[in-house]
Amino acid sequence: MDASRGDTARREDRQACLRSARPNFLVLAPLCAGLAVLTARLEGAPLARVDTLLVLLAALLAHAAVNLLNEHHDFASGLDATTRRTPFSGGSGALPGRPAAAPLVWRAAVACLAGVVVIGSWFLWRSGPWLLPYGLLGLGLVVAYTGVLTHRPLLCLLAPGLGFGVLMVVGAHQALTGHPSSLAMTVSLVPTLLVSALLLLNQVPDIDADRRVGRRHLAILLGRRRAVRLAGMLVLAAFLVVPAGVAVGLLPAATWLTWLLAPAVAWLVRGLWRLNVADVAALVPWLGANVALQLGTLALLNLGLWLAG
Structure with a gap:
């Protein structure tokens, strides 16, 4: 009987750990890293299958690590006890439902980070020391985001986009090719703007709870209405990157x-601009629409780069 209870407890811990990684959202990382693979292919780099898989795996592990660390920090700080969760904000709720899994979530985060370091070290050894700044800055963003950067409004806005955009796309491109690229840098602006908009918008329902635990991100500083409108403007700016990039030959x-998603962008931006931000429930469908639009945009950008090659 005791052994059976122990097996059940371990299984519940593992399930809570998996939920804390927020697997439904992890598709974002390979979509961003895929841009690096395709820009490298477009520039004629000979891509080994193993290298491609390692780049995608490193992106996935980095994303899982930041999610796990965020869940653990929010649980340990007491924020989870005061947050009103939505499907797109407020965390998974896994640890409040299973507090005993907190040490496993921490160990899983460390293991994910260790995997990123091992893969990064391989590319660093092979491609040269110019990759080191990407790796160090990326690790710094993962480790510091929840505990440090959420208290610094501008850095909190820029960090997610920088991580998933410039660092993940340009850094992975250089890992695969051995050199930086204006193509990769231009492409990276799309996820940079989109992901910063995504995190800003998803912070809006959590403003009151975040303020109570001492956070000071940009949504708190601007207030709901201006934060929502800024997120919409960032999405619009991301869509303008493509025509500008094509026009100048980049x-x-x-x-x-x-x-193809331009009508949806116009609808989203108009809706966010006119949204009644006092009603958090009314915001939730827009959070979902924003996630779907961003994933669709990145998927189409990957497809366009693949067709161009």
Whole structure:
């Protein structure tokens, strides 16, 4: 009987740990890292299958690590006890439901970070020391985001986009090719703007709870209405990257595929601008629409780069 209870407890701990990684949202990382693979391919780099898989795996592990650390920090700080959760904000709720899993979540975060370091070290050894700044800054963002950067409004806005955009796309491109690229840098601006908008918008329902635990991110500083409108403007700016990039010859014409979603962008931006921000329940469908739009945009950008190659 005791052994059976122990097996059940371990299984529940593992399930809570998996939920804390927020697997439903981890598709974002391979979509961003995939841009690096495709820009490297477009520039004629000979891509080994193992290298491609390692780049995608490192991105996935980094994303899982920041999610796990965020869940553990929010549980340990007491924030989870005061947060009103939505499907897109407020955390998974796994640890409040299973507090005993907290040490496992911490160990899983450390293991994910260790995996990123091992993969990064391999590429550093092979491609040269110019990759080191990407790796150090990326690790710093993962470790410091929840505990440090959420108290610094501008850095909190920029950090997610910088991590998933510039560092993940440009850094992975350089890991695969051995050199930086104006193509990769231009492409990276799309996830940079989109992911910063995503995190800013998802912070809006948590403003009151975050303020109570001493956070000071940009949504708190601006207030709900201005934060929501700024998120919409960032999404719009991300869509303008493609025509600007094509016009100056930095992006291939096939990347215009992202503009298949232009009507949805116009609808989203208009809706966010006119939204009654006092009603958190009314915001939730827009959070979902924003997530779907961003994933669709990145998928189409990947497709456009693939077709261009």
